[in-house]
Amino acid sequence: MRQIFVQGNEACGLGAIAAGAKFFAGYPITPASELAEFCSKEMPKVGGYYFQMEDELASIAAVIGASLGGLRSFTATSGPGMSLMQENLGFAILAEVPCVIINVQRFGPSTGVATRPGQADIMQARWGTHGDHTIIALAPASVQECYDLTIEAFNLAERFSTPVILLSDGALAHLREKISVYDDGELEITPRSAPEIEPEKYLPYRPNEKGVPHLSPYGNRHILRVTSLIHDEKGYSTANPTTARCQLERLETKITGYQEELPQAKCYGSKNPDAVVISFGISARAARQAVHFLNNDNFEIGMMDLKTIWPFPEKNIQEYCSQAEKVFVVEMNRGQLTGEVERILPGLEVIPVLRADTQVISPQEIIEKIKEVLR
Amino acid sequence: MSESYSFEDYIAWDRLPHMWCAGCGHGITLKGIAMALADLQIPPHKALIASGIGCSGRAGDYVTFNRFQGTHGRTLAFATGINAACPDLKIIAFLGDGDCYAIGINHLIHAARRNLNVAVIIGNNRNYGMTGGQFSPTTPQNTITSTSRYGKPEPEIDMCSVVAEAGASFVARTTVYHTVELFSFIKKAINTQGLSFVEVLSPCPTYFGRYNNLGNAVDMFRTLKEKTLPLKDYEKLPHEEKEKFFWHGIKVQRERVDFITEYNNYAKRLQANKGGEMS
Ligand code: SF4
Numbered sequence: 001m002r003q004i005f006v007q008g009n010e011a012c013g014l015g016a017i018a019a020g021a022k023f024f025a026g027y028p029i030t031p032a033s034e035l036a037e038f039c040s041k042e043m044p045k046v047g048g049y050y051f052q053m054e055d056e057l058a059s060i061a062a063v064i065g066a067s068l069g070g071l072r073s074f075t076a077t078s079g080p081g082m083s084l085m086q087e088n089l090g091f092a093i094l095a096e097v098p099c100v101i102i103n104v105q106r107f108g109p110s111t112g113v114a115t116r117p118g119q120a121d122i123m124q125a126r127w128g129t130h131g132d133h134t135i136i137a138l139a140p141a142s143v144q145e146c147y148d149l150t151i152e153a154f155n156l157a158e159r160f161s162t163p164v165i166l167l168s169d170g171a172l173a174h175l176r177e178k179i180s181v182y183d184d185g186e187l188e189i190t191p192r193s194a195p196e197i198e199p200e201k202y203l204p205y206r207p208n209e210k211g212v213p214h215l216s217p218y219g220n221r222h223i224l225r226v227t228s229l230i231h232d233e234k235g236y237s238t239a240n241p242t243t244a245r246c247q248l249e250r251l252e253t254k255i256t257g258y259q260e261e262l263p264q265a266k267c268y269g270s271k272n273p274d275a276v277v278i279s280f281g282i283s284a285r286a287a288r289q290a291v292h293f294l295n296n297d298n299f300e301i302g303m304m305d306l307k308t309i310w311p312f313p314e315k316n317i318q319e320y321c322s323q324a325e326k327v328f329v330v331e332m333n334r335g336q337l338t339g340e341v342e343r344i345l346p347g348l349e350v351i352p353v354l355r356a357d358t359q360v361i362s363p364q365e366i367i368e369k370i371k372e373v374l375r
Numbered sequence: 376m377s378e379s380y381s382f383e384d385y386i387a388w389d390r391l392p393h394m395w396c397a398g399c400g401h402g403i404t405l406k407g408i409a410m411a412l413a414d415l416q417i418p419p420h421k422a423l424i425a426s427g428i429g430c431s432g433r434a435g436d437y438v439t440f441n442r443f444q445g446t447h448g449r450t451l452a453f454a455t456g457i458n459a460a461c462p463d464l465k466i467i468a469f470l471g472d473g474d475c476y477a478i479g480i481n482h483l484i485h486a487a488r489r490n491l492n493v494a495v496i497i498g499n500n501r502n503y504g505m506t507g508g509q510f511s512p513t514t515p516q517n518t519i520t521s522t523s524r525y526g527k528p529e530p531e532i533d534m535c536s537v538v539a540e541a542g543a544s545f546v547a548r549t550t551v552y553h554t555v556e557l558f559s560f561i562k563k564a565i566n567t568q569g570l571s572f573v574e575v576l577s578p579c580p581t582y583f584g585r586y587n588n589l590g591n592a593v594d595m596f597r598t599l600k601e602k603t604l605p606l607k608d609y610e611k612l613p614h615e616e617k618e619k620f621f622w623h624g625i626k627v628q629r630e631r632v633d634f635i636t637e638y639n640n641y642a643k644r645l646q647a648n649k650g651g652e653m654s
Contacts, residue, residue: 023459044642049459051638053452054485061445061452061482062459068443069460091446199420218441219461221420227435227444228428236390236436237444 001180008146008172009076011179012102013038015150016074018182020189021100022048023073025062027055027081030114031170032104035076056081060088060101067099068226070192070217072154074100078170079108082121082128089163090129093251095226096205096213098157098164098192100150105169107358116358117170119281120333125165126310134252137165137310138263139280143177149307151187152263158192160255161212167309169332171282171360194220203233211254256311263307265316269295273302275374276321277353278341279330280306282360287330287353289363294370301370309337314344321345328353328370332361380416385409387439394433398592400551400577401498404561405434407554408467408496411561412440415465422465423457425450427474429505430579431498434469448479451486454493455634462635465565466493473503473511476534480512483534487541487570489634494564495572497534500579508582519586535574539627544569546627550576552599553623560625569633576603576621 006014013035016024024039026032036052043050049066053059059075066073077085082103092099103125107118121128125137136156140146146168153164195202195214199221205213216222225235230244238244269277269291279287284305291303304320306313321327327345329338330353338352353369355361386409395401412422419440426432428447435442441464445453454466475483475497486493502520503509510520510527513534517526539546545567549556557575564571578584578595589595606624609617632640 023456025456044645047642049638051455051459053455054481057449058452058455058482058485061449062456065443065453065456065458066460067456068453069457069464071456071460073456087446088449217460218423218443218457219421219464223420223439223441225435225442227442228446229444235442236387237433 001186002183003178003180005176005178006143007034007174007176008143008168009034009104009174010038011143011146012076012150012166012168013042014181015147016100016154017042017046018187019072019151019154020191021072021074021154022046023063023066023071024049024075025051025053025059025066026075026077027053027059029078029081031106031117031173032076032078032102034173035102035104056084057087060085060092063099064088064092064095064097067097068215068218068224072191074102074154076102076104078104078106079121080111082124086128090131090133091228092163093129093133093135094228096161096215098161100153100157100164100166102150102166102168104173105167113358115170117172117282117360118333118356119169119283119331120336120356121167122309122333122336125167132248132252134255135165135310136160136162136255136262136308137167138307139167139309140172141281141284141305143172143175144179145307146172147179147181149263156262159212159261161215162255167281169282192217194222199223204235205231206233207250207254210258211250259311259313265304265306265313267302267304267320268292269302270300271302272300272323274300274324275326275328275370276324277301277303277328277330277370278306278317278337279303280309280337283330283332286361286363287366290366290370293363293367299370299374312340312344317341318344321348325349326351326373330361330366332356378418380413380418382406382409382413385412385419385422385438385440387437390437393437395430396581398578398580398595399430400500400575401431401434403551403554404469404496404498404557404575404577405437407557407561408469409438410558411565412465414562415565417465417565421463423467425454425457425466425468427470427479429471429474429503430500431469431471432474448474448477449482450474451479451482451491451493451495455486455491458492458635459638462492467565468493468495470495470497472497472499472501472513476512476532484537484541487538487543487572490542490544490569490631492568492633492635493570494561494567495570496561496564497572497574498577499574500577500583502579502583504579504582508579508586514583520583521586535572535626538572542631543572543627544629544631545571545625547572547625548574548576548621549623550599550603551578552596556623568636569631
């Protein structure tokens with residue numbers, strides 16, 4: 001390991017390269033452009049590709065194509081681009097294509113305030129593409145976590161054969177911090193290869209015991225059939241109701257059945273808290289500071305800094321909050337995660353601590369709100 | 376070579392009958408693709424049919440070799456990534472005029488500009504068949520479709536010219552009536568370095584034919600025979616006569632390095648430069 005001083009966007013790029021990424025396709029957009037610039041410089045040096053596509057629809061499409069050819073692939077964008085990517089994000093979910101999408105969230109909706117951060121793409125990450133589906137979305141709260149969770153995102157994408165979203169934001173993207181990174185080759189990566197089964201017997205969409213198929217990269221003797229339509233195990237399209245139902249079920253359970261393998265929330269503060277603060281991303285930084293201050297002021301407060309947003313870590317939150325009476329949700333939007341917390345903690349008082357005005361939430365305003373309620 | 380392939384090896388016979396209507400042209404084009412692959416002796420695992428959404432999009436359901444079916448219009452964007460990851464895979468993009476010329480036109484023009492190493496075969500049936508015969512960018516002005524009951528108010532587009540201008544290595548047009556030419560163009564397309572584009576006029580008797588009283592499938596095939604001219608003859612026609620005919624033949628055939636080769640050469644130059652900035 002060695003230490004470097006970088007910004008969040010660069011840390012994501014470095015994490016991707018450490019994770020063995022060999023393909024980036026993207027389209028310029030604030031505040032994610034540094035990631036594209038980084039990849040345009042670094043990918044060719046590691047035998048990888050930087051493709052600047054005609055739009056975000058094409059960017060994620062190229063990423064999916066490269067992944068089907070066996071390359072670890074990713075893209076980075078922000079709100080408006082993320083909206084365009086929803087179409088093919090759904091494709092990657094249904095066709096079970098591993099890939100990583102970094103959404104450097106900015107203030108929306110629409111063009112919004114392009115240069116200012118936001119955390120309002122939480123529900124878009126969950127439900128942005130049409131149809132029933134499950135998604136994995138991670139949220140870093142520091143530049144180090146931008147690096148670590150990007151690596152994690154690539155590994156999870158392969159493990160679950162599915163797209164993984166990393167929810168960064170405009171503030172974190174441009175924050176500079178000292179981080180530890182792997183030396184070249186220190187992190188061992190096994191690229192996806194052809195399955196061991198004989199090519200004649202290979203069924204691309206036959207799931208393993210964990211419900212995950214092994215997509216043999218195109219060009220191997222194992223024939224790969226991929227389609228955006230509901231398909232059978234051979235990869236031929238079908239409208240069979242049983243196949244359709246089983247496929248939808250498996251797309252969900254292959255992820256929700258293994259939530260313990262996803263990055264776990266970091267917990268801070270009192271051991272048996274009366275009140276809990278739940279937050280994520282850049283707001284969790286301010287919240288953590290606030291909790292630290294309040295603990296020193298003799299408030300029995302604990303905090304969960306969620307690393308996995310989707311699937312929502314219901315059980316962990318319910319367990320952590322089992323002794324609490326009040327739960328504060330700190331986020332930079334108009335209460336998207338708050339609704340989820342209310343849903344899973346019926347009977348508890350859930351108090352939103354929100355900021356949605358282009359500015360990063362401050363520890364001071366969190367402290368004030370919590371004191372106002374607890375006093 | 377130990378194995379040898381016939382066109383039958385590329386067709387998934389157990390998947391038949393197909394869903395295309397009797398008299399539809401798509402089956403002929405698909406057979407042309409299978410025959411071209413057999414003629415070139417491309418092993419099935421080194422060939423990929425990439426299709427989009429619409430009637431032609433189902434082609435991948437009837438083949439034994441690699442299949443990719445993307446979202447509507449995006450196939451060539453997906454193919455850009457596939458091509459980078461698998462440069463020795465022969466990608467045949469079999470797309471419809473609605474898919475590739477309307478929602479997908481952006482990707483087609485940029486793929487041609489980059490000269491992506493893909494054989495693009497268009498089944499141009501001049502309407503959206505799958506969704507019930509609505510007008511497409513190649514539906515002639517004033518003709519009847521399910522969304523132009525009083526005659527289509529918009530003009531059509533000549534995509535062969537657009538793709539040629541954008542930089543494709545090979546541009547040709549033929550019909551499902553001219554099967555020998557179709558087969559030879561597909562073969563040329565697969566063998567071409569860079570983007571090759573073959574537009575295949577293909578009847579849709581179920582919708583376009585029926586709405587415009589063009590007769591049955593046989594009548595529509597006869598029209599393909601009678602209303603088409605080789606390109607050089609077509610060019611000699613006086614302007615007002617041109618409207619009555621389609622040309623078929625090769626419009627562009629040139630040597631141009633394909634996108635992935637170009638990119639890899641660039642990366643090699645960079646690496647030779649010891650990873651430093653390039654001037
Ligand atoms: S609707 Fe038209 S294009 Fe579609 S299968 Fe039938 S004849 Fe062919």
